Amino acid sequence: MPIRIKPYDGAAGGWDALASSFRHVREQGIVGRGARTMLRANQPEGFDCPGCAWPDKNPHSSFEFCENGVKAVAAEATRRRVTRDFFAAHTVEWLARQDDYFLESQGRLVEPMFYDGSDDHYRPVSWEAAFAIVAQHLQALEHADQALFYTSGRTSNEAAFLYQLFAREFGTNNLPDCSNLCHEPSGLAMTEQIGVGKGTVTLADFEQAEAIFVFGQNPGTNHPRMLGELRSAAKRGCRIVVFNPLRERGLERFADPKSPRELMGGSTAIASHYYPLRIGGDLAAVKGMLKRVFERGAMDADFIALHTEGFQALREDVLAEDWSRIEAASGLTRAQIEEAADVYVASKATIFCWAMGITQHRDAVATIQMLVNLLLVGGNIGKHGAGACPVRGHSNVQGDRTMGIYEKPAPAFLDRLGAEFGFAPPRHPGHDVVGAIGAMARGECRVLFAMGGNFAAATPDTGFTAQALRRCALTAHVSTKLNRSHLVHGRQALILPCLGRTEIDLQAAGPQGVTVEDSMSMVHVSTGMNPPASDQLLSEPAIVARLAEATLPATTTPWRWLVEDYDRIRECIARVIDGFGDFNARVRQPGGFHLENAAAQRRWSTATGRARLFAHALPAPVAADPSLMTLMTVRSHDQYNTTIYGLEDRYRGVSGERRVCFIGAADLARLGLRAGQWVDLVSVWHDGEREAKRFLLVEYDIPAGCLAAYYPETNGLVPLDHHAIGARTPASKAIPVRLRPSAGIPLALEPP
Template identity: 45%
Template sequence: MLIHPKKHFHPYTHASGGWGSAQSVMKILWREQAFAKGSVALLKQNKPDGFACVSCAWAKPGRPHALEFCENGAKATAWELTSLKTDPAFFTRHTLTELRQWPDYDLEQHGRLTHPLRYDAASDRYQETSWDEAYREIGAQLQTMQPDSVVFYASGRASLETSFMYQLFARAYGTNNLPDSSNMCHESTSVGLQESIGVPVGTVTLDDFEHTDCLFFFGQNVGSNAPRMLHQLQDVRKRDVPIITFNPLRERGLERFVNPQSPTEMLTPASTLISTQYHQVAIGGDTAALIGLAKVLLDMEDRAPSTILDHAFIAEHTQGFEAFASMVRSCHWQQIERQSGLSRGALEAAATVYAQSERVMFIYGMGMTQHRHGVQNVQMLVNLLLMRGNFGKPGAGICPVRGHSNVQGQRTVGITEDPKKVPVELIEQQFGFKVPEQMGLCTVDACEGILDGKVRGFIGLGGNFLRAIPDTSRMEPAWQTLDLNVQIATKLNRTHLIAVKNQWLLPCLGRIEIDRQNGVAQTWATEDSTGCIHGWHGSAEPVSPHVRAEASIIAGLATAALPSASSIDWLGWSSDYSRVRSAIANTYPQIFHDMETRMAEPGGFHRPIAVAKREWLTESGKAQFVTPGTLNEDDDVSPGDIPRDVLQLMTLRSNDQFNTTIYGYEDRFRGISGTREVIFMHCNDIARLGFKVGQRVLLTTAIEPEVKRQVGPLEIVAYDIPEGCAAAYYPECNPLVPLWHHAERSKVPAAKSVPIRLSPASTQPL
């Protein structure tokens, strides 16, 4: 195992970006032994003639900056282009039992997988196999299994072409079991926006940033999770546009920014103030805060009729306003303040700016979606925008910030457990098989199926499933009862080490690598957070001649498992991706017509968003005001019944990670170095609960006491966070999240608000 750096806790007082980001990029390029190769690749990252970042899904402009990458995007590129390798010889030295003791960082840091591998139970090791043998044996195994006992999971990395092939493979096999990473983050968005405005995605494009006169941020840490957006935010602030932020923690990326591409800012003390108001809402208090904002608007309207609300828009384009307004008026300020953790004055300050602004955008992240009432949170954002007609005009709308790079795109081309969300008739006409009618399994359902034994097989198209899901300590033992586990991956991770009866590890090309099929370099496409579809191609040579493209692997598995189930020419498709794109265009003509030409245009092409024309594809044909059922978005325990020793925990990511991938032990913006084993608490909570800064504690879930869920020991760090709240890192704290603790209707794990108790672990320092 690797030697980890020593711990340091020092408050970070600098702006985000700047020299800190530049130094971090240089450090990881050097560490991954990819300085030359990585530096060349970065010049093509997110450029029209290059490749899409393998990290976040933020928009890729048609007129890119000279360096169109951020610190975390550079880390993702260095991580993929590393010269370090995990080859078959590595597994002759290490058993899976031994490797399960390694930290996640050490596993992935060892390097890229280079050969197809099969698990050998007798030696407890992976052994090299051939691709033909892997396809043949996996296909034979799938043919013996009931289709609905197999799960086809997809992370958010795969291209549109691969994702389209993958969902056809699952459906031709006979199942709609197609859970994906969206189930764990923005499914609350897909459900909430579809019901409220008729589209499951955001309505904002990059152009809207040039026209807006006010931005609101909710539960999204732009500095760590979508840093390239800081360029748009800086431009907005140069026009003196206010940015109002609601977030439990004060995050540096939402406070100040130094543009690493600006010599003036890099060589002077200059920086850009990002948030003009910063409201530290309590964990679980978002709905209450939004109701407070709506209540202020209604009060202002009562005092000056027809000056605040857009009555013409409400009358022509919406339904449900009166019921919503009645509920808001009935809420008392004492209740709103207690639940939100914000004063009436703070909410009046934010609402006043909103009322004075004509074109307003709401930007939000998983801080809004990963709650028991996450769908309600999303719909409350829509309600506020509808009150002032902030849809269907430049500079206005709603902007969910998606996580993984193509998670939105793979949903667009059919990665969904719900057959009602795919064009069944067109699929059946084109490809000659019957699409299963039954509802498939989402991520939470798949976990429940593994626990109760109904799920017997699992195919993973990327990702680190066992680390990403909740209830880890219950899921890992259940996982070992599976009959089949197939993982398509670039690097070794925890999910690959929990062995089952039949297990394969199939190494794939990275997105940055040139994908040659029959000697011809292929292009591929993705969809970003703003609904824009781009074409891309790799720029680096593959890490090994033995790795294969994801599309080729899907084709090989489908050919072996489905010898005569459809008319799809899997191998022909995998050798020429333009044929896949033609099929996508025929299946989704409204979105992908002329795809081959349009995706090559600078900036790509946008999927049509009816809301931009004030057309509402809802059941009523109008936008819906949805009246919230509760102010408490996490009501497993009612506020009046929460014991004083219970804190509300939110999980968060560090500055040195992306999803479950840990790039290092530096969370620079929060002042943490050399460790991830910490819990952030308010100094008053530390004192009143009888603890001390630096003390080691165990965290225990404070609901469902008959099931012990515990994490630790973690070291207490005093931090600027609302009283009664705490924060610690994902995925380390996933064992604390019960599987049933998910958002109503969307089933997104409610990892942003988990009731916990603390107990002393040891007096010795970590």
């Protein structure tokens, strides 16, 4: 595919989104079935879209999907298959040299495969033999903490609950998961501050908000259905204020594909204010907004007195901050910050949204607590049209954590789990993702079992992580498609293919539905409709149950009985997990049910029973190095996390190439570089340099000193110990790098 760089002038959505959706369905060979499948997406009798965790607005609508949801569903429903003949024809070494787009495009896995090191091929293995191999490795460990059980956010509530139960019956809390890589700072910061680690809003609040602030988020690519809410809000006069280093088209203009007028060329302006702050400047910008609020005396004094603690210390700290430091750290002017603060003050109901542009920073926890500070001093938590909205990615990443996928479980949860299943759960903390990588590298963990995901590609410090994985005696991955983690493996490795979200899950009691929890704590049923890609696929709950039976000879848990009817799993969940009483009846209501959020009701589950206001200093300025820049990793539009659907990044005008680096015109001139030139990216850290070779420079509207490039190609530049303070989420949005001219003929690119 030829490289094409051409600025995109259209709005997000519109005809181009429809054309892209049709192209992906056609490429997977499912034109007729694809249309029927999408009409069941996010419906009461259908399946929950695996594309993101944005809630369903109307459970009775026939069209509750978006372009990227179509890509996810088409990729899962593809007619392409990865058979035993494919693995016989290709060595692991050859496959490892192919890019992620090639791996994704091969199609669905159809039977268990085993790599034993006797040659460089995966070979077929029966399910019974596969479970026996895992059990043999687990039982041979000196102690349970030498095993790691990773979880992806696409795992259902039922599978996640059984999975954490199995890990704890085995004897470990080593349950690293994808939350460690994304919204861990949100959960930590908010739990400490308001007693709840989840968002406090629902979709109904978006209909009543007078102002919506969006920090570090690109919904046009990552949560496209959110644009429908922002469009509706903008059309009724709600102010939408965006803080983002990159100019993202979905936050500027959106054409609703369901609107005939907008399909004919119209569009809706989304952001009323757009502030291109420097990468990592959010803490300073929000502190500056709070300073303006205090200077104007525009607080909700009654709310502060009744519901909060720490106000005086926060006020003194913020008012003492110098505006010159705020401007330097944020990359914005005082006038811009005060303008944004004045929008906040004028609004009677305000929502703050944020995503990985906030969480994947060293000061992520402090930044989120400053965001919540600002909401609290304005009384904007616990009333209609207002609140905190961390927007999560994977479709059930929030539900997995609710089900107990956590390396630091609460004692009360362990008490109930042990009482329900008659065992003594381990009490000591387990490894998160960063800790798991270090433990594998030191030889302290010898088995990695992954329930979904793409551990080798999603994690930081790619080269170091690969070495750590190769030290394992066994790596095993439950997957639907071929990915990088199958090729960066232990001395032995298993690929265990599972049912997808769109497929019929037939158990002894009949077809089963699973449940998921979206970003706004709505829990609903997902029921597949397509025949499975292979008659050898097992559901995730069935895989966990059969693995537990093979591994735990003394277990008293009726694993196989539970999986015969998922209602039985949900009955156990109802007795163990807060908020899930009468689970089976409530989840069968149209649209499911909402988990109670105490903070949204102004009940603060903190030690003092009050919401806590935290003062945070701005990071100390570092010595200027004109050659050093800050790189943030981003998704392309044809991508979902590490899954690459195609080579188009439509809204940024890039086609046919993923190894690109977005850079501003001023930095090109300052560094003596030009658009179309190839460069190597070199990250600079205390332990040396890491290099990612041959990236194409693309001129883009981004602040001076800032760069952007796609992951997972740039994950190798993120040092393992470069992570959020306290939460240990990799700081992938703030990588110190230098550009080094690379070999390659420059391309003639059109100016932006």
